[in-house]
Amino acid sequence: MSPDIETLVQKISRLPGLGPRSARRIVLHLLKNKEQNLEPILMSMKNVNEKVKVCPICFNIDTFDECCSICSDNSRRKDIICVVESVADLWAIDRTSCFLGQYHVLKGLLSSIEGRGPEVLMLENLKKRCDENKVTEIIVALSATVEGQTTDIYIRNFFKDSGIKITSLARGIPIGGELDYLDDGTLLTAFSARG
Amino acid sequence: MSPDIETLVQKISRLPGLGPRSARRIVLHLLKNKEQNLEPILMSMKNVNEKVKVCPICFNIDTFDECCSICSDNSRRKDIICVVESVADLWAIDRTSCFLGQYHVLKGLLSSIEGRGPEVLMLENLKKRCDENKVTEIIVALSATVEGQTTDIYIRNFFKDSGIKITSLARGIPIGGELDYLDDGTLLTAFSARG
Numbered sequence A, B: 001m002s003p004d005i006e007t008l009v010q011k012i013s014r015l016p017g018l019g020p021r022s023a024r025r026i027v028l029h030l031l032k033n034k035e036q037n038l039e040p041i042l043m044s045m046k047n048v049n050e051k052v053k054v055c056p057i058c059f060n061i062d063t064f065d066e067c068c069s070i071c072s073d074n075s076r077r078k079d080i081i082c083v084v085e086s087v088a089d090l091w092a093i094d095r096t097s098c099f100l101g102q103y104h105v106l107k108g109l110l111s112s113i114e115g116r117g118p119e120v121l122m123l124e125n126l127k128k129r130c131d132e133n134k135v136t137e138i139i140v141a142l143s144a145t146v147e148g149q150t151t152d153i154y155i156r157n158f159f160k161d162s163g164i165k166i167t168s169l170a171r172g173i174p175i176g177g178e179l180d181y182l183d184d185g186t187l188l189t190a191f192s193a194r195g
Helices: A003-013 A020-032 A038-051 A087-096 A123-133 A146-158 A184-192 B003-013 B020-032 B038-051 B087-096 B123-133 B146-158 B184-192
Strands: A052-054 A061-063 A080-084 A102-105 A137-140 A165-168 B052-054 B061-063 B080-084 B102-105 B137-140 B165-168
Touching: A003 A020, A003 B038, A003 B061, A020 A038, A020 B061, A020 B087, A038 A052, A038 A061, A038 B003, A038 B038, A061 B003, A061 B020, A080 A087, A080 A123, A087 A102, A087 B020, A102 A123, A123 A146, A137 A146, A146 A165, B003 B020, B020 B038, B038 B052, B038 B061, B080 B087, B080 B123, B087 B102, B102 B123, B123 B146, B137 B146, B146 B165
Parallel strands: A080 A102, A080 A137, A137 A165, B080 B102, B080 B137, B137 B165
Antiparallel strands: A052 A061, B052 B061
């Protein structure tokens, strides 16, 4: 293996979920038929690399000219904004097609341990959007962790006097979840929120 | 997700060992910090794509000017050639550093089912190399499968009258292998080849 190929294997092995063995397998696959395997990926990567930006409105990462594919989609409701922790969460919610409003992507959750204060939430920005678009509901769709809950409460407090309805995702038993495998916290929540 | 990013996710999800979920995770990782993640891989891929070729001597896939890093390495013995099925096998043997000779990479194993005849072995080419470099030993390092064994026998027959010593990899119990988990074939071979 030449140093060039070795470098590529090393770089690919550092991607999430991969290791040296899977990286070698991928590189070999790419090299074996470079016209059909390596070049299309290379072109696609180059294209994305040139165009990818952070959306100035919702902070989504996307390829666009002025604002991301969600903010520029006129078929989506403008009066409802979903707050998510990351682009991964945005993609996950968007795959379900259950939400056809706007997003606000945080730069992270509040965390005193990792030194992330309210500035990562960019709430002034969100407030300005709410005023401009006459937003009626903000859905806080954060993880059910301590940091997620802290951030949830902070956002609720921030918008307390704004007249905007603030909702959070429901907590309970996940679909397909078996009772005896659930943790106590989830069971307790599911019991007290029964309906 | 814009169509550009979706295309990249799709292409990456078709790589060996990956699927839609791991591809999305990898693409997000690349996009999140494009200067540190996406661009180095892109550069490395571009570099490899420009330089990668099939070695005209041993048919290894590598980045080189005249012949591959193994054929052009003068510290390696020229009088011993190891026949392997694929570049993956060449890499596997080369990682052990136990063999410091030359290679001959087949285009596949003989297979009547998949219609691969002796032309995939390129033995005329190997013979010419043997004559030019006064090769004394050919190691046939093929898989212990039906196709591997058929190809092994074919190569032995081809070089029958050449005076070159033809050897194959030893068959037996793999290191770390437990007896009661081994298949009958391996056990039988290990018994009859005991020493």
